[in-house]
Amino acid sequence: MSPRDDTATGLRLYDRTAVGAAASVIRAYSTSFSLATRLLGPRPRPHVRNVYALVRVADEIVDGPAEEAGLDAAARGAVLDALEQETRDAVARGFSANLVVHAFALTARECGIDESLTGPFFASMRTDLTATAHDDSSHDAYVYGSAEVVGLMCLAVFENAGRRRPTPPPAELVAGARALGRAFQDVNFLRDLDHDAGALGRDYLGVDGTRRTRDDVLDRIDDDLALAAGMIPELPSDCRRAVTAAHDLFAALSEKLRHDRGTERVSVPARQKAALAARAWWGAEPRGSRR
Template identity: 50%
Template sequence: MTRDELFPPRGSSLAQFTRAAEAVSQDVIGAYSTSFGMATRLLGRRHRRHVRNIYALVRVADEIVDGVADQAGLSLEEQRDALDRYAAETRHALRTGYSTDLVVHAFALTARECGIDEALIEPFFDSMRSDLVDGDRRIAFDEAAHAAYVYGSAEVVGLMCLRVFLRDRGAADAVRLRAEHGARQLGAAFQNVNFLRDLGDDTARLGRSYLGEGSALTQRELESWVTEIRSQLADAEEAIPLLPLDARAAVRSAHALFANLTDRIARTPATELTARRIRVPNPVKLILVASAILATIRDRRR
């Protein structure tokens, strides 16, 4: 594609439409996640809008399966149809570079510029589809199903962001593979932490057991998941120096936030996780962000 196709002249109707689409994506991340919204502000300007566009697309799909469509009165079949239409529109926009859906339009432009293809998009929608089952049926994941779900729902999102960060950089295959492993591990850690944070809502309202086939999480299982998450975070941290400098502060701050959440979850009895959602206080978030910024400043001086 030519640069004019990716970035139409500012005065054109398409350019105006694209600016509106990207503003909507920014609104989505602002409405749904203060933590990730804060992290994206630490990205270099050349990355910021792309990551917001990715977040907005996956957030809308996630909301379809997590109750918004149901609360709007859609039947299970209608919810499946809504998700399938959203996936089809995403594929179409990826081919054409245009969608009447503002969020999809913004994502498609990011995907086309950064090399995000259907090999990453389809596993994501596959994981979303697995959440839509008959209301009287519980979703319980064994080890293999958990791994497949986490890959599609979270690891591919990490890989999408990595393609944004590395789009202008050539990298040796060995370096790229290490960076991809780190991106997948960070996505998996984020998802597993969220499974633990949302344990009460997932089991009571949505009827889902993402962390095993048992009816309740035991203390031993909790300790095992915390160990797994810490290993994933350690792998992800090793890959941060492989990222461009203008992406590191944001990734470090998100990593630090989830490491802190993991520590807080580890100190919480398993029986309490279903009763309350663990959070990081805002003053602590600010300290974590400041530390991430300082670490990246030190990288620049080396």
């Protein structure tokens, strides 16, 4: 992605403005993610922000602002469908009047992100408009579309940003990216268990003591974190610090979830986050999962 040019005009200025809009979405919505992206090198950093900005907007259509604005499930579905179509069209033609979509399209075209990844993502977002309880099969399909493919989009960025022609990433890195996405999503499901059940009427995990327990889910999370940890050293050097910091943050959350059985949403204190980021910055290996 081109460096900043204060004399840019036309499409170059529009591209730069779109990338800035995507970055502002991430700064507003996630301090932890914003911190992690600062550990990325300048080559992948704007592209990862472009991916997550689109993901964030889609999520806000399904839950939160769109509903607060008075849109029922059918209306939110129509808006989500329109966003998916605009994303598909923008990737094909290289332009969108929606700045966040335009930024994503820049990244998708450069890094080889196509409908094989965006399709499952939007399908999972659409599921949240109708499904309230998931069995093992629908959980796995939902997590693949909502989290694993986002990890694969980021992996496409890590491997292909700045290349003249994108190439598929190695199979072992694909496995690691999917595992890390699964771990992130299941950690968030456990953190939001009471809110999802009470406010949204959703059950993603089936943690009822019969199908599985919290410890079963945490064991699976830690296995996925361990798998991902083994792959992180194989990533390009300008990506490892950020992915290590994110991995270690979720490993810390997993540990807190294992020991904290209260109803409050668990979080990692700001001082510990800073320590994890500093550890990653100095090139430490990702921590193995702990049980």
